[in-house]
Amino acid sequence: MLHNPAMFTYIDPTIRERLTEQGKLFQVDRDGVAVDAHTVPARGATISILGPIPLPLQLCEKRIDVQWYACVRNTELSKIEELADDLREQNGQQSFATLASFMAVNSVLLVGDPKNWVEPLVRVHSSCLTGDVFGSQRCECGPQMQSALDLIHHDEQGGMLIYMSGHEGRGIGLWAKAATYLLQDSGEDTYQANRSLGLPDDSRDFSDAATLLKYFLGDKPFRLLTNNPKKVDDLNHFGLQNITRVKHVSGVTEKNRRYLRAKQDWGHDLSPEDIGTG
Numbered sequence: 001m002l003h004n005p006a007m008f009t010y011i012d013p014t015i016r017e018r019l020t021e022q023g024k025l026f027q028v029d030r031d032g033v034a035v036d037a038h039t040v041p042a043r044g045a046t047i048s049i050l051g052p053i054p055l056p057l058q059l060c061e062k063r064i065d066v067q068w069y070a071c072v073r074n075t076e077l078s079k080i081e082e083l084a085d086d087l088r089e090q091n092g093q094q095s096f097a098t099l100a101s102f103m104a105v106n107s108v109l110l111v112g113d114p115k116n117w118v119e120p121l122v123r124v125h126s127s128c129l130t131g132d133v134f135g136s137q138r139c140e141c142g143p144q145m146q147s148a149l150d151l152i153h154h155d156e157q158g159g160m161l162i163y164m165s166g167h168e169g170r171g172i173g174l175w176a177k178a179a180t181y182l183l184q185d186s187g188e189d190t191y192q193a194n195r196s197l198g199l200p201d202d203s204r205d206f207s208d209a210a211t212l213l214k215y216f217l218g219d220k221p222f223r224l225l226t227n228n229p230k231k232v233d234d235l236n237h238f239g240l241q242n243i244t245r246v247k248h249v250s251g252v253t254e255k256n257r258r259y260l261r262a263k264q265d266w267g268h269d270l271s272p273e274d275i276g277t278g
């Protein structure tokens with residue numbers, strides 16, 4: 001198949017075809033069932049997955065080998081591709097880079113061999129640039145993510161971490177989160193600050209996480225690392241019933257105690273001992 005340079009798509013069609021043949025690019029429907037890209041329209045409420053991609057992680061002098069899957073909702077991917085087509089005539093490449101940056105690509109980090117999974121250990125982690133990447137102690141996201149990977153790595157069965165890239169600031173986005181930090185510094189707690197900006201306390205959408213769990217786990221029960229009972233309720237709502245919540249406290253410092261207290265008031269299962277105020 002000849003590549004036509006005027007034809008502009010996100011991933012070159014011939015490469016897309018090759019990856020599909022190798023089984024490294026595939027789609028799952030909302031129930032987590034793999035669909036045939038040739039018989040089902042590529043657009044619609046499916047999720048495209050690229051992987052497995054071996055990723056050797058170096059975490060605090062520990063090496064953890066995971067398989068990475070990049071996952072994107074096809075409605076978003078197709079919107080981006082349509083807009084890219086429209087913009088192709090004018091300065092396409094540059095505009096496309098701007099568009100692509102709005103596309104939420106979630107990640108699955110798979111640890112161990114799924115064949116051994118009876119009730120694997122799972123973390124659904126909401127992205128937090130300041131905590132996960134910069135190591136900010138205003139929240140406990142960074143240590144929580146690292147200790148989750150460590151626990152999954154040391155677990156007999158292993159499991160997976162799903163990294164939800166669109167969940168910054170409990171769903172309000174990084175820009176608004178920056179504004180809430182300034183409001184918090186003038187005395188508001190993390191939930192009040194969202195409300196002051198006219199934004200919901202928590203607008204995270206767990207439907208894609210549920211789809212990915214269904215695809216990777218089938219109907220197996222699993223253990224979920226979280227202190228947030230609402231996360232379990234949300235996943236229940238999307239049809240995942242066999243969840244055992246595993247308390248997951250780490251990274252508590254003087255700097256984030258007030259933040260954790262707000263979470264506790266909001267319904268997180270944290271005892272005074274957990275946040276060092278007992």
Ligand SMILES: [Zn+2]
Nearest residue numbers: 128131139141
């Ligand atoms: Zn955070």
